[in-house]
Each structure stands twice: as C-alpha cells, then as structure tokens.
Amino acid sequence: MTDQSIYRRFQQSARTHADRIAIRSALGDLTYAGLEQSSRELGRALMALGIKRGDRIAIWGVNSQPWAEAGLGIQGAGATLVPIGTRLRGREAEGILNDAAARIVFCDEKFGDFSYVEALLERDIPSLETIVVLDGSGGDSGKVISLAALRARSAEVEEAALDRRIAEATGDDIVDIIFTSGTTGKPKGVPMTSEQSLIACEAQRNELTRFTPDDVFAITYPFAHNAGYRAGWQVAVLYGVRILPVSTFHPGDLLRMIEREGVTFLPTAPPVAQGIIDHPDRPNVNLNSVRIVATGGTTIPVRQVEELRDAFGPGTQVQTGYGLTETAGSVTSTMPEDGPAVVAKTVGRALSMLEVKIVGPDHKELPVGEVGEIVVKGPQVLKGYYNNPEATAAAFTKDGFFLTGDAGWVDEHGNYSITDRIKDMYLVGGFNCYPAEIEGMMQGIPGVARVAVIGVDDQRLGQVGRAFIVKSPGAELTEEDVIAWCRKEMANYKVPRSVRFLDALPLNATGKVAKVELRAMD
Structure with a gap:
C-alpha cells in the first residue's frame, strides 16, 4: 500500500x-x-x-x-x-x-x-x-x-x-x-x-469479492455493522463499485432490484436468503447477473445452499464465512470450488493475512478435529478496546492471539467449523446477542428479582432469546409485560421471544446460573 x-x-x-x-x-x-x-x-x-x-x-x-x-x-x-x-x-x-x-x-x-x-x-x-x-x-x-x-x-x-x-x-x-x-x-x-481498515478492505476484495468497477453491490447488511460498513460500502468505494443501499428487507422488492439493476454481489443473512428462495415471484425473475451470494452469521442447512444455487443459476457462487468486529471483517471464507456440504457445515479457510488456530484452556494449540477456542492474529486485528484496558488484557493470549470466545474445530483441509459460543453469545438472524447485556437491562423491569437469558433454536432466525425470571415477592408480572418492556428499551433482535417464570434459578457450586440446566428445560 x-x-x-x-x-x-x-x-x-x-x-x-x-x-x-x-x-x-x-x-x-x-x-x-x-x-x-x-x-x-x-x-x-x-x-x-x-x-x-x-x-x-x-x-x-x-x-x-x-x-x-x-x-x-x-x-x-x-x-x-x-x-x-x-x-x-x-x-x-x-x-x-x-x-x-x-x-x-x-x-x-x-x-x-x-x-x-x-x-x-x-x-x-x-x-x-x-x-x-x-x-x-x-x-x-x-x-x-x-x-x-x-x-x-x-x-x-x-x-x-x-x-x-x-x-x-x-x-x-x-x-x-x-x-x-x-x-x-x-x-x-x-x-x-x-x-x-485498508488492509481489511484489500483482503476482502482480493480474496472474497474480487470487485471490479463493473460490479453492482446490493448492501442488505446495516451500514452500522462491519458487514455493511467496512466489508460493505467502504470497500466498494475504493474499487469503483456501484452501491445500492437496502434499508428495509422485502423479498419481492429485492428480487426486482436484482433483475433491474443487474446486481452482481449479494451478501445476505440466512433469513433474507430464505425469503428470496421462498418468494412466489422468484422463478419469474432473472437472477443470472449475481456472481456471488454470501451468507453467514449462523449455521445454514445444506438444503439452503443447494436451493440458493438452484435459484441463482450455475454461474453463482454461494459463499459463507466467519468474521468479527474485532478483526475488521472476515477471518475465514469458503472458496468457489467448495461443495454445498462445505459451505453449509464449515466457515471455510483462513484468509492469507491472518493466523488462525484452535487452542485449549491453556492456550496451547490443539490437533486437527479437536474442539477448542478459535484465536486469531493479524495486522487488522484490534490492538485494544477503546478506553478499556481490563477488557483488552483479557482478550489476548500471551503470544498476541485474539481470543474470539467462539468454540470450534478445524479439519484436515483447513476448514473451520463453529460449534458453540464460549462467551455465551447467540445469534438472532445474524445479529450477536449477549445474554449478560440483555440480563443487565432486564434487571430494570419492575417485579424482576433475577433473570437469565439463553438462546433457543428458531427455524426462521437460527436462534432467539428465552428469558427465565424469578419474580420479586408479590409482583404480578406476565410474559406479555416483560416482552412489551423489552421492546421499548432494547433492539428488537435482543428482545426475548419467550419467558419462563421460575421459583429460583438453578445454580452451580460457585453460585453461577447453571445455564445447561435452563437449556434442558422445555
């Protein structure tokens, strides 16, 4: 550069x-x-x-x-x-x-x-x-x-x-x-x-999007999110790409935009991709201009990958990957030659500018196939959190790898798979949800004595939140009351979709909430 x-x-x-x-x-x-x-x-x-x-x-x-x-x-x-x-x-x-x-x-x-x-x-x-x-x-x-x-x-x-x-x-x-x-x-x-930022943008372009000035980029991810900002309009303007901002998602409108504008690059969250696949107008719309559909943020079924390839045609590459705000974008990605199973079940291989490995609790590298924490090092990885030395100190290994908090494993071909969230995060339609943050806000609900939040499977969004609440003595609090309060006070993807009331939260020997027991509850 x-x-x-x-x-x-x-x-x-x-x-x-x-x-x-x-x-x-x-x-x-x-x-x-x-x-x-x-x-x-x-x-x-x-x-x-x-x-x-x-x-x-x-x-x-x-x-x-x-x-x-x-x-x-x-x-x-x-x-x-x-x-x-x-x-x-x-x-x-x-x-x-x-x-x-x-x-x-x-x-x-x-x-x-x-x-x-x-x-x-x-x-x-x-x-x-x-x-x-x-x-x-x-x-x-x-x-x-x-x-x-x-x-x-x-x-x-x-x-x-x-x-x-x-x-x-x-x-x-x-x-x-x-x-x-x-x-x-x-x-x-x-x-x-x-x-x-420039390093991340160049990696995005050279290894993932391969942008040219002839590309037309429909940006469905929010501009405030790394996927819509740095990996979105910012990288696009560096290479002369035409940008189409998408502010709200309507499958029919998006389909017509693809045909009308000749969209060539379409990153989507899995729910958006499914909306395109299922729309009744889709068979009558010409989607052949699209050369890459990139979907990620959560595990997708093999069936969806195959349906996307069928919907867009044999010339379209379906791509998935894994990235973090702390890495200025993508860490791994699948490649054009990968089949549906690789795209659906893995997040692909590490980008060339990054070192990625799986480590155990002692931060020593684990062998192929063994589950541990994903760590990453490279020039675009954050140097430290803003005005937060405590969080910064806890975020890196002694040899400088960033601890992602995500559990996963790598196969013999170098493809990484995400299996869980060590930091208890779950994904709602591609948006990160952190139970500790949601629980902290929900403690402000009148009548809530204790609260714990977990992610539960959802067919449309991948996962959604479920809150377990212990009421204060004498409190008259309903599921509708809780959800209404949350809708007013927090982003809608953070709002729990269901609430369970308990007499007490299950605790482990150290007094922490035993979320494994909550996950086992119906």
Missing part, C-alpha cells in the same frame, strides 16, 4: 471512476465525482463546527446515500466515525455516545414509530453538541439541525483548509470505533486505524 489514509485512497478511486455511478438510491444517481464533492462539503462543514482530528462523530440511521456521504465527510475532516445500529434504542445509544464522548450525531428523524431525535434529546449525553437530521427537513432548532443547514456551514471553511486536514491523515489515525457487546454486559468499543 502506497497510501495508508482511507480517505485519500477513496479520493484516488473517486477521481479514477469520476463519471461512474457510486450510489443509486431513491434520491437518484450520485457519481463518484459527486460523492467526493459532497463528502468534502460535509468535511468543511464539520470543521466549521469546530471538529478537530480525532473527535468522535456518530451516525444512527438506516442504509442510505446520506449515511455514506456523512461517513466519508467525517473521515475527510479527520474525525472518528462511531456507527450505531438502527435497532438500538435510547438507553443503548446513550451508553455508546457517552463512552465515545461523541460531539455530533447524524441520525434519521424516525424509523417507524421510533424517533431518533427525541431519544437523543431525552438522554443525558454531556458531550453531544449537535444533532444533524439526515432525512427530511429536520426543523432546525437548538442543537438539532438539518443536513442542508450543516452543508451551508461549509462556506465558512476554505477548500485549502480541508486539503491540509486531509494531508495530515496517517495510517495510525483511528478512523472508526464500532461498539460490540461483551460478556460483561457493557458494549466495548473496537477502534480501527486507517491502515487496518
């Missing part, structure tokens, strides 16, 4: 592919030249608000053209992007924004009945100075301004001043912090440098 600045690399791509369409959305077509111009305008506007290198700026909204423009504008101004998942709610966003000490939040006005703006204004976030509304007029008032009003501030800063800011960028700059939950129940920030 000759240049380790992610924004300068984007500029090189934008100028090479100036007249190509960078983003096609309901707002129309935005060329690469237009995307660079827009991001520079936002970068200057942020400088006008006093943003300095390294300041944290969050984005909380659905996949959209303004989201990507704002993300690039933040990085052009030398600030650090903090994405927030659209399914999170005020309490969860407050914790992230306070940990990051974010000065500005770009957000959608609403998502359904939920108001991002109201949620932000109701919370105690001392560092927050400005809320920029990405969609709609915004109604400028106090600290809330519209995107158009922010753009107008760009006139206060000369282009040359932004050029100097861009020139100051180095490979060591923290360009983003994605917060991921942990077993302690408190989200942890995963900072990535510009150099690490």
Whole structure:
C-alpha cells in the first residue's frame, strides 16, 4: 500500500471512476465525482463546527446515500466515525455516545414509530453538541439541525483548509470505533486505524469479492455493522463499485432490484436468503447477473445452499464465512470450488493475512478435529478496546492471539467449523446477542428479582432469546409485560421471544446460573 489514509485512497478511486455511478438510491444517481464533492462539503462543514482530528462523530440511521456521504465527510475532516445500529434504542445509544464522548450525531428523524431525535434529546449525553437530521427537513432548532443547514456551514471553511486536514491523515489515525457487546454486559468499543481498515478492505476484495468497477453491490447488511460498513460500502468505494443501499428487507422488492439493476454481489443473512428462495415471484425473475451470494452469521442447512444455487443459476457462487468486529471483517471464507456440504457445515479457510488456530484452556494449540477456542492474529486485528484496558488484557493470549470466545474445530483441509459460543453469545438472524447485556437491562423491569437469558433454536432466525425470571415477592408480572418492556428499551433482535417464570434459578457450586440446566428445560 502506497497510501495508508482511507480517505485519500477513496479520493484516488473517486477521481479514477469520476463519471461512474457510486450510489443509486431513491434520491437518484450520485457519481463518484459527486460523492467526493459532497463528502468534502460535509468535511468543511464539520470543521466549521469546530471538529478537530480525532473527535468522535456518530451516525444512527438506516442504509442510505446520506449515511455514506456523512461517513466519508467525517473521515475527510479527520474525525472518528462511531456507527450505531438502527435497532438500538435510547438507553443503548446513550451508553455508546457517552463512552465515545461523541460531539455530533447524524441520525434519521424516525424509523417507524421510533424517533431518533427525541431519544437523543431525552438522554443525558454531556458531550453531544449537535444533532444533524439526515432525512427530511429536520426543523432546525437548538442543537438539532438539518443536513442542508450543516452543508451551508461549509462556506465558512476554505477548500485549502480541508486539503491540509486531509494531508495530515496517517495510517495510525483511528478512523472508526464500532461498539460490540461483551460478556460483561457493557458494549466495548473496537477502534480501527486507517491502515487496518485498508488492509481489511484489500483482503476482502482480493480474496472474497474480487470487485471490479463493473460490479453492482446490493448492501442488505446495516451500514452500522462491519458487514455493511467496512466489508460493505467502504470497500466498494475504493474499487469503483456501484452501491445500492437496502434499508428495509422485502423479498419481492429485492428480487426486482436484482433483475433491474443487474446486481452482481449479494451478501445476505440466512433469513433474507430464505425469503428470496421462498418468494412466489422468484422463478419469474432473472437472477443470472449475481456472481456471488454470501451468507453467514449462523449455521445454514445444506438444503439452503443447494436451493440458493438452484435459484441463482450455475454461474453463482454461494459463499459463507466467519468474521468479527474485532478483526475488521472476515477471518475465514469458503472458496468457489467448495461443495454445498462445505459451505453449509464449515466457515471455510483462513484468509492469507491472518493466523488462525484452535487452542485449549491453556492456550496451547490443539490437533486437527479437536474442539477448542478459535484465536486469531493479524495486522487488522484490534490492538485494544477503546478506553478499556481490563477488557483488552483479557482478550489476548500471551503470544498476541485474539481470543474470539467462539468454540470450534478445524479439519484436515483447513476448514473451520463453529460449534458453540464460549462467551455465551447467540445469534438472532445474524445479529450477536449477549445474554449478560440483555440480563443487565432486564434487571430494570419492575417485579424482576433475577433473570437469565439463553438462546433457543428458531427455524426462521437460527436462534432467539428465552428469558427465565424469578419474580420479586408479590409482583404480578406476565410474559406479555416483560416482552412489551423489552421492546421499548432494547433492539428488537435482543428482545426475548419467550419467558419462563421460575421459583429460583438453578445454580452451580460457585453460585453461577447453571445455564445447561435452563437449556434442558422445555
């Protein structure tokens, strides 16, 4: 790599592919030249608000053209992007924004009945100075301004001043912090440098997507998630790819988009893939443009792999893999020559830039076929959690391997299989759920004395949460009450789908909840 600045690399791509369409959305077509111009305008506007290198700026909204423009504008101004998942709610966003000490939040006005703006204004976030509304007029008032009003501030800063800011960028700059939950129940920030982002993007392109400027990329994963951000629009803009942001999933709409736009690369969570397979219009839609369908995040049946290949045609590669926020993206992936059983039952082989192995409790490497913890080392693996030395110290072996918390094994061909979550995580439709975090929030429900959460199998989503609750004396609490509270206070994928009431939680000899016993209950 000759240049380790992610924004300068984007500029090189934008100028090479100036007249190509960078983003096609309901707002129309935005060329690469237009995307660079827009991001520079936002970068200057942020400088006008006093943003300095390294300041944290969050984005909380659905996949959209303004989201990507704002993300690039933040990085052009030398600030650090903090994405927030659209399914999170005020309490969860407050914790992230306070940990990051974010000065500005770009957000959608609403998502359904939920108001991002109201949620932000109701919370105690001392560092927050400005809320920029990405969609709609915004109604400028106090600290809330519209995107158009922010753009107008760009006139206060000369282009040359932004050029100097861009020139100051180095490979060591923290360009983003994605917060991921942990077993302690408190989200942890995963900072990535510009150099690490570029390494991850190049690995993604060279070994997985093989992007060219002729590719059309329908991004169904959230822009706030590593799969929709770094392995999504960020890698795409470095290689002149056309981006199609998908903000909500409707199988019929997605099918028509694939045919109309000639989509070539389609990453999907297994439930999305199944929705495509089952849709009645699918046999009448031409899907031959798709060369790769990438699905992962949870185990998929062999039948689904075969059905995907049948649905898209013999020229389409079905790909699955394994990745982490802490590794800036993919760790392993299946390859074009792999059959349905390998794609369904394994997560493929390690990428070339990474060392991956299976270790026992003593962190010594285990032989082929033996189950242990998956550990990984490489240049794009996080160097440490944001302002969290305790979590950082616990996350690495003495020889520098990151402890993923996932149990698995490797076969004689180098294919890895995930068998369990050492850290008790479960996956709901590809979204990570950490029982400790959910349990911590549910302790705030009036009438709950103790609570434990586990993942249980679900045909559509892979797994869903089940809560076991011990009521406080005299409490009149129903399953409906618990679920309604959770829907208000947490992201919907974290909401337990069922509740069981117990007189006491089963405990082991050390006083910890014996979740193996909970899993054995009907």
